[in-house]
Every structure is written in structure tokens, then in C-alpha cells.
Amino acid sequence: MRNKAIAALGILSLFTSIVPVWGQATTKIGVITSLTGSLAAFGEAHKNGYSIALDEINAKGGVLGKKIELDFYDDQSKPDQAVQGVSKLVDQDQVPVLLGSYSSESTKAIVPAVAQRETPLIIPTATADNVMDSKSPWIFRVCAGANDYAKATIGFLKANGAPKKMAIVYENTNFGQSNMKAMTAAAKEAGIELVAVESYEAKSPDYKAVLQRVKQANPDVIYFCSYLLDATTLMRQTREVDLNPKYYTSAGTGFAAAEFPTDKGAGKNADYTFSVSQWLPSAKWAGSKEFDAEYFKRFKTHPQYHAMQAYAALRVAAEAINNAKSLEPAKIRDAIKNISMTSTPFGPIKFENGQNQHPVLITQIQSGQYHVVFPPDAAEAKPIIPAPVWSKR
Amino acid sequence: MSLLKSWKFWVSLIILLVWAWVPWFIRNNYQLQVLFRITLFAALGLAWNLVGGYAGQLSLGHVAFFGIGAYGLAIFTQMGVPVWISAILAAIVSTAVAAVIGAIAFRLRGPYFTLATIAFAEVLRLAATNLNVTGGAIGLTMPALFVGRTFWRSFYLAAVALAVISFLANYWASRSRFGYYLMAIREDEDTAGAVGINTARCKLYALLMSAFLTALAGALYGSAFQFIVPDSILTIDISIQIAIITMLGGAGTLLGPIVGAVLLLTASEAFKNQFQESHLLIYGVLIVLVVLFLPEGIVGGLQHRFRKRLKPPKDAKPQPALGGAAQ
């Protein structure tokens, strides 16, 4: 028994000492994301986005004269593992700044642990607004949140025909429920009646019954909160049940995926759908197209905005370290607070109460291409409203 | 009691003291956190062992009790109950739920029982995803059982305490008449019934104990990680992990769950830090190898090879005359 205990401690110290303290040659930045588990595809997008930013920054000499090295921790798409990651990266590897995690639930879970350790956290992608509830000065978010999605969508609807009846179709997950709640509040405030609020189980091959219920409520607008490629099935089956609202709106992700309007996705069924978007390869910000090209060159696929947000988060971290001229977490935090990057491929970046003031775009798929249609100052095409009924397409 | 004269008792006590003393010589929170997880899963494995090991009922629904512990703690605290009392209440609720699950599932044998336990746990997960009181899929922030600078040390010590209690329960089960009844049920349920053991009641008592301990572990775990969602705290993955830990270490042995937790969680953390995306592959290979080459688990296999002390002798099946006590 004693031998086993000693052996156990031995093994433990072995694996904790595997990671050597190079420290001197490079500057480590901690990254928590979902490399395995149900969200691994998005973790991969993160990793890709980070790697592009990393090479770009290191090619320009890194930070404070040293190259950056990324220290990844896989949260396996689980919040408790993400919390453990904070401890690994901060307590053990002593990184001065953290990026992550991917999902809202993992991010929400790590916020208290990060704040407690007084290390700055830059959140690239978590859209649920409860991740910003803590008001901790150590937490910064690069992306816009679910409330911004809802507000942008409502703003767009008001400016384009002001429909009265809305249905929300959301997947029964953290993402879906957060966006459903945000839209419920925003619609109420705008005086839009919610005629149906339907959840669905993601990854199922059949949503016709759900869509039948929506059809019976006869909405003018549907707001889809669909995380994954269920968007493809949803649109195909919307056609099959002959559900014809005037507007198909959505909270991004599945509806904003690069493949969605292509032959590998929903194809023509995707036409006329609106989606909120944080970024597009065709966005007007300088460097967007170059990022897209570089990404395609490396990974043989076009990036979604998640990759761009990861890229932007690392850029922010590097800029902050350079501005702070120090690897002290408190100084980096203050540098992030005061950061003002006027031109990045993700648009200008500046934080207010920890939240980057990032504009939410509304895009519409027209003839298989995403086009920005709102807000007017960013629009590159006019929205087509109403969407033609299925029998006329 | 001859306990004080037994060298095993003193060795165990020393090991326990060292185990509890660890936080004072590990200053690194991460290592402490990994140790917390290992200790907690050892406790979970020991709790599971009562049902899965001694009674031989392969439950893959223990996450239900785990989840009730965590959610119960959060919900009772929201209702104004002090945190520690909430944790105990949650464990009591979990025990009550176990009584219901047991009443239904224990009528089933073998794989049917296993499937029923999975179904119960899945129903709870789906309920937690859809109810408001559990925060739905968005999740709940957990109340803190401990606060302050010694946060992880306190949680670690609480996990050690829970592991000790679970260990004692196992120790008792391996020595007492009740434990022999459980093992008789495992070897041959019909014969056990025929010789007068109230098999349904024995299995149920084992499950109730197990559920109580598992719920306490759930409350600790949820509180330590501060935020819970159904997909993290009610996922079948946890049931599976508890079972794998115990079976790898050796189901129905006293030390099996502890050895299993130490090896498996250490390996999984080390693999994760070393191999990134491929760590689950290696983990899977490890499981397959153990099943192929150490079919009784690590401790079970070693015991089998070197001695048979901790197992009851084959003739320990209860006599009909003794059976009355369990009824």
C-alpha cells in the first residue's frame, strides 16, 4: 500500500514536471479550448486562428523581443476541465495572460477561477451574456454577445418592414437557450409578439414535427438559434412542410457556416436567410481577405468567424504585452483596458467594461453568397424581402 | 477491539495522514486540483464499489446521484438553507431517489439493470436541461462550501474525508455479514435467495449507501468547480468513468477503486498534456489492454495471483440459519 502511494506521487510529479520551464527563450500565452469532445470542430477553428496570429506576431519579432509560444489546454468540451486548465496554465505554467475557452459554459465556469488568480482573460467566442456578469476587471471579451445578436436582428427588422409576429426555434443547449432568452426579451421590448417558441434536440435527422408546430402559429419571422449544421436540415424541412415566413433570421453559427450556402451544405435552400455575423471574409476591415486567403492556403477551407475571433484575441494579447512592456498580469490587464487597435481584420478593437465594442452585422444569402445588408454603413447589398414562398422558387 | 493491534490498521492510518498532509508540501494549486479530482473519484469509485463491486450490480446511472448532490446543494442554498445543511439535504434527496430507482431497477438482472440505470440518469439530465429551477442548459453558479485562500486545500481535505468514509463503508462491507450477503448475491443471486437472503433488500441498502456518498461527492465537485451545466454534471461520461476506475482497479476489492482512480486520472491528465487531441485514443487503448490482460482489474489480478486474503473464502456463503438477520 505504501509503495503504491509513493508510486502514485512519483507518477504525479513525473507528469507535472514533463513541462519544462523554458521561460527564457519564449513568452508563453495560455490557451484553453475544446480540442476533443462535442465542440472539437470549433476548438480546431480556434487553434487554426491562433496559429495564423502566432506566426504573424512572431514574424514581426514577437513580444518584448521574444517569440510567443502557445500553451494549450484541452477542456474536452467540458466546463470542469476548463477550470482545471486555468489552474494548469496559471498556477503551474505561470502564463501571464489566458485566452479562452470556446463555449459559453466553459467560459462561464473559468471566470471566477481566473478572477481569483488575478490573471487577465481574453474571451474570443463565448456569446452567452452571463460570461460578463461577474464585472471582474480581469475579464475581456472580443466577440459580441447574444443580446447584441438579438438587438441587431430587431434593429434590422424594424428598419425593414417591422414585422409583428415572431417564432423562435432554438436548439436545446446553452447556446440555443441563451439566444432564445435574449431574443424573447428584445422582442418584448420592441412590441413583437412571440407566437411560437420551440426547442429542438440538436443532431437529429428530423425536425418536421417542430416546424409543423411553427407553421400552425403562422409567424412573419423565424429566429433560428442553431449552433451546428442542423441549419441544413432545418431549411430543407422548412421547405418540405411548406413553411413560408417573410423573414428567416438566425443567430449565426450554423447559419453562418462557410459551407451552409454551398453544395456541401443546404445549397439553394439557404438562399434569402438572414444571419447575424461577427465577421466575414468579405468584411470591409483591412486584412480580412488576406486572413481568408492565408487560412484557405493552410487549412483548405474558408474560415468562420470563430477562427477570426481567436486570431483577434491573440493579437490583443500580444499588443497588450508590448504596450505594458511587462509580463506582469496587472500591467497587461491595464494595457488591455486601454488598448485601442484601430485597424485589425476583425475591425477596430477597444474595450468598455471589458466588452469589445464590436458591431454585429446582418448578412443575407443571395444566390449562394453571404452579403452584408445591415447596418447601412457596412451594407454591400440590399436585403431581399419577403423571401419568396417555396412553391415559387 | 483487536483493531489497535493490527499492523494493517496502523499502516492505513499512516498512509491516510500522509495523504491528508499532502496540501502542506504541495504549493501548486494545479497539482492539488488534480489530487482533489483523484481523491474524489476514488471516493466515488468506493461508493460505486458497494453496488457494482460487492453486490455485482453494474450501475451506469450513478451520475444521477452525483448530479442530484450538486443541483441539490445549489437549489437548497438558493432557498435560504445554509450550505452545509443543503449538501446533506441533497444527499438525503439522492438517497430517496435511489430508493425509487432501486425499487424498479433491482427487479432486473444483468444488462437489463445496467440499461435501466442509464435511462434514469438520462431522464434526470433531460429534466435538468429543460427545467427553470436548474437553470436549464445555461447552468447554475454553485454556492461555495469553502472560501478564501485555502480553497483547494479545504476541498481536498473534504474529499479525503469522504474517501475515508467510503473506504470504511467498503471495509465494513468486505467483513460484515451484510457484505457476505452482497457477495453471495454477486456469485449467484438465485442461490442467495434460496438460502434465505432477502436479496432485494440487501441490494437496495447497498444502493442507498452508495447514493448518499455519491451525492456528497457531487456536491463537493460542483462547489469546487463553481459552475454546473447538465452536460457537465449529469453526463453519462461520469457514470462510465466511475465504473471504469473501479473495474480497472478491481471491482469488489478494497483498494481497487483507489488504485484505479490514481492510475486512470493521472494517466488521462498526463496524456492530455502530452498528446493533445489524441489523448482519448491512448486512454481507450489503455482500457482495452487492461481488459485483455488484467481481467480482474489491477488489484483483483494481483490478489488473485499472490493471495486471496481480502476476498471471502468460497465457503463464506451464508448459512441458512444466519440468513434471517437480513430480513
Added chain:
Amino acid sequence: MVRFLQACADGLLTGALYAVIGMGLALIFGVMRIVNFAHGAFLMVGMYATYVLFDYFKLNPYIGFLPAGIALFIFGYLVYMALIRPIRDRSHFMQILMTMGIGLILTDAAQLIFKADYRQTNIDLINRSVHLGPFGANAAEVLSFAIAIAFVVGLRSFVVRSRTGQALRAISQNAEIAPLMGINLVRIQGISFALGTALAGIAGGLLLPRLYLFPGVGEDYTTKAFVMVVLGGMGSIEGAAFGGLVLGLSESLTSLYLGNQWALIIDFVLFLLVLSFKPAGIFGRQRA
């Protein structure tokens, strides 16, 4: 009424695919008494196999599922010989543990080979509908329904008529006596494990055009397959097919009348009811 019947039809269209998944699991359970936790992973492998044929050879998934199924048959046989056969006399514990290990390995291997990206196929057929009076159905779903039913019927007659099938049934009724009657236990178990794996793969191939693909796609289907198999009476192949249809129907109708969030809950409640009151399945014979 139209809505009700339409929902029934939709439920059966999906249910037929479930039936194929369920039959595969039932076959393995019936002959070996192994609860196969890798079943969803086998389904995922079948989907990737079909996807590869589609992506590289432009083979329509509704044809590609066949070579994928054959590949999975061979794969299943190898898995049986290498990993299951050595432990076939061990406890349920260890067998379950083994299948879980296999599932983990397959899922992570798929991620290493194909990356975690979500993939989908968009074939022409999936966007066509067939109409019958007030009812409509997706042409691809109708086709996959027909293929699935053909497999259900074909497998049934294989089990009833062929010599191998009879040996298979003999083993599932009494594994101890069967070898005494000159049945080669290892061969038959190998064949049924391979067949079960192939059925999961075929179901995966048929599912591919309707769904999308990523390494973890099979997980939910493992639990669903358990439900079907229990509904139909564990180990009964016809029963599992029936269980699949019931599951499809119940999901569709629950979604229509109560909302989709109830569908899975109802699945498991049904499952528990059957387990507690009629463990031999909805219309199965009582088995010891």
C-alpha cells in the same frame, strides 16, 4: 388528422433507419449477450466510409452505403477476433468496458484522421419530394426507408431460413448446448458481431445524406439503440426492428403534440416502463 397521419409517416420514415441500427445491436446482444457500447461508433465509421466514397469517388451515398457495409462487416469480424473473442467468457463488466474502450478509440481515431470538422453531403435527391394526396415526403427519405425495410426483411429471412441463421438462433437460445450440436460457436459469434457492425455501418450510410458528420456523431445513437432493443425485447431481431419503428413514431408524435424537448424524455420513460413491466419487450415471450 392530416397532420397526425403526416407525423406518423415521418416517424416511420426515420423509424426504419432506427430499426436497422437496433437490429444490429440486437444481433450482437442475442448471440453474445454483450451490450455493445461501441455501436454508435460503428455507425460513425460507416458514415465516414460512405462519406469517403462520396467525396473521393463521387459515389452516391445510397449506393456507397453497400461497400461501406461490406467494409464494416470485415472490420467487425476483425474486431471480434482480436478483441471480443478473448473475453467472451468474461463478466458483463469486462465486456462492456471493452466495447467502451473500442468506442473511444474509434471516435478519437476518426478525429485524428478526418479532423473534427463537420461534414455533410448534399445530393440532388435529398431536395426532391414525393407527394401523395395531401401528404408529402422527402424522396431520399423514402428511398432510405425502402432500403432499410429491405434489410429488415432480408435479415429476418436470413436468420429464419439459412443454416448460419439457424445456428445463430440456436446460440442465442442456449449458448451452452449449441456447440454440442456441432455448431462452431466462434465462427457464428464472429459472423453475428460482424453482421451487427455492418448493420450499424449501413444505417450510418443511409443516415449520412440526412444528417451531418463529425467524430462524435454516433454517441446519441448508442443510447437510442438500447431503447429500441429493449422496446422490442432484448436479443430479438424482429423485436428490435419493431422497437425502431415505435421509437421513430413516438419521437415524431411527441414533437408534434408536446414539443420536441419531450421526445427524448418520453423515449426513456417508455423504455423504463417496458423494462419494469414487460422486460421481454412489448410483445416478446418471457425469457429467463
